[in-house]
Amino acid sequence: MAEVKKNNPKYSPGGRTCAGCAIPLIVNNVLSQTEKPIVAGVATGCLEVTSTIYPYNAWNIPCIHNAFENVASTIAGVESAFKYRKKNGFEEKIKFVAFAGDGGAYDIGFQAISGAFERGHDFTLVVYDNEGYQNTGGQRSGATPLGADTTTTPAGKVKKGKEEQRKNLTEILVAHRSPYVAQAAIHDLEDLKKKAKKAIETKGPTALIILAPCTTIWGFPPAKTLEISKLATETNFWPLYEVENGKYIVNIKPAKEKPIKEFINQQKRFAHLKDYPEKIEELQKIVNKEWKRLLKLEEKK
Numbered sequence: 001m002a003e004v005k006k007n008n009p010k011y012s013p014g015g016r017t018c019a020g021c022a023i024p025l026i027v028n029n030v031l032s033q034t035e036k037p038i039v040a041g042v043a044t045g046c047l048e049v050t051s052t053i054y055p056y057n058a059w060n061i062p063c064i065h066n067a068f069e070n071v072a073s074t075i076a077g078v079e080s081a082f083k084y085r086k087k088n089g090f091e092e093k094i095k096f097v098a099f100a101g102d103g104g105a106y107d108i109g110f111q112a113i114s115g116a117f118e119r120g121h122d123f124t125l126v127v128y129d130n131e132g133y134q135n136t137g138g139q140r141s142g143a144t145p146l147g148a149d150t151t152t153t154p155a156g157k158v159k160k161g162k163e164e165q166r167k168n169l170t171e172i173l174v175a176h177r178s179p180y181v182a183q184a185a186i187h188d189l190e191d192l193k194k195k196a197k198k199a200i201e202t203k204g205p206t207a208l209i210i211l212a213p214c215t216t217i218w219g220f221p222p223a224k225t226l227e228i229s230k231l232a233t234e235t236n237f238w239p240l241y242e243v244e245n246g247k248y249i250v251n252i253k254p255a256k257e258k259p260i261k262e263f264i265n266q267q268k269r270f271a272h273l274k275d276y277p278e279k280i281e282e283l284q285k286i287v288n289k290e291w292k293r294l295l296k297l298e299e300k301k
């Protein structure tokens with residue numbers, strides 16, 4: 001235990017996520033990127049329920065669990081309180097990190113996030129994007145991709161899974177004129193760690209949107225989490241890029257892009273699409289269009 005604590009001073013392993021879950025990797029690799037003390041907030045979701053099962057607690061730092069929808073307000077409030085203490089002579093430099101799933105960030109918690117970004121609070125939002133409300137059994141969210149079979153967009157005779165395109169939260173946060181927003185993934189931990197360090201060290205509201213392949217709801221074997229994550233980037237479904245003061249840098253450009261089929265063929269949530277090649281084509285077109293748009297944004301200096 002002492003060894004575990006020494007190596008993972010901020011977040012302990014051994015939580016109750018499903019085997020092969022991406023979340024612990026994300027939390028550990030983000031939190032370990034600063035030596036400074038951190039106060040974390042965590043919205044209701046898989047991260048919270050798996051790390052705080054009474055009487056156990058994986059957090060070795062102050063961590064506030066709030067409701068599903070208000071992690072950004074909570075962390076903004078704590079950051080303001082510390083600002084006030086600073087005015088009164090409190091010296092310690094503290095970092096603030098708010099964790100949320102995509103439901104808690106793209107959808108129900110978005111109002112709180114938008115407000116905290118607009119007001120310019122000094123914190124980092126970390127979204128572990130498992131593309132659905134997974135803790136409650138896999139409902140669709142604004143981050144669920146087109147065609148995915150979820151409990152609220154069931155694939156059947158009439159509908160072929162989710163009919164809408166996913167939201168692009170990364171771009172929405174860039175539009176808030178955040179000084180640093182990045183997309184990262186767990187198969188490239190060096191890139192993820194670099195981005196986490198930058199996001200935490202940059203003053204102002206910053207964000208990391210990290211793809212979190214979900215073995216249980218996406219439906220793939222737990223040993224394939226990293227492979228699925230890598231395929232998401234190799235197919236351009238999940239580009240790794242960062243936007244620093246409005247300037248785009250695309251970190252990985254696949255030498256030969258793989259077709260989206262290779263990403264979706266491995267997941268049960270898309271299994272029905274084998275009978276609907278036109279849906280796969282539609283998804284491919286969306287991916288191609290978004291990738292081109294991203295490269296254009298990078299060209300703009």
Ligand SMILES: Cc1ncc(C[n+]2csc(CCOP(=O)(O)OP(=O)(O)O)c2C)c(N)n1
Pocket residue numbers: 044045046047067068069100101102103104105130132133134135136141
């Ligand atoms: C206002 C409110 N509505 C619904 C719930 C039930 N609920 C708890 S977690 C959750 C889903 C969270 O989804 P997400 O933020 O994507 O995180 P994940 O579970 O995927 O980790 C829901 C619907 C709740 N706690 N509060």
Ligand code: SF4
Pocket residue numbers: 016017018020021022023046050130134135213214215216217
């Ligand atoms: S349901 Fe998915 S995201 Fe939630 S703990 Fe299991 S693998 Fe992780």
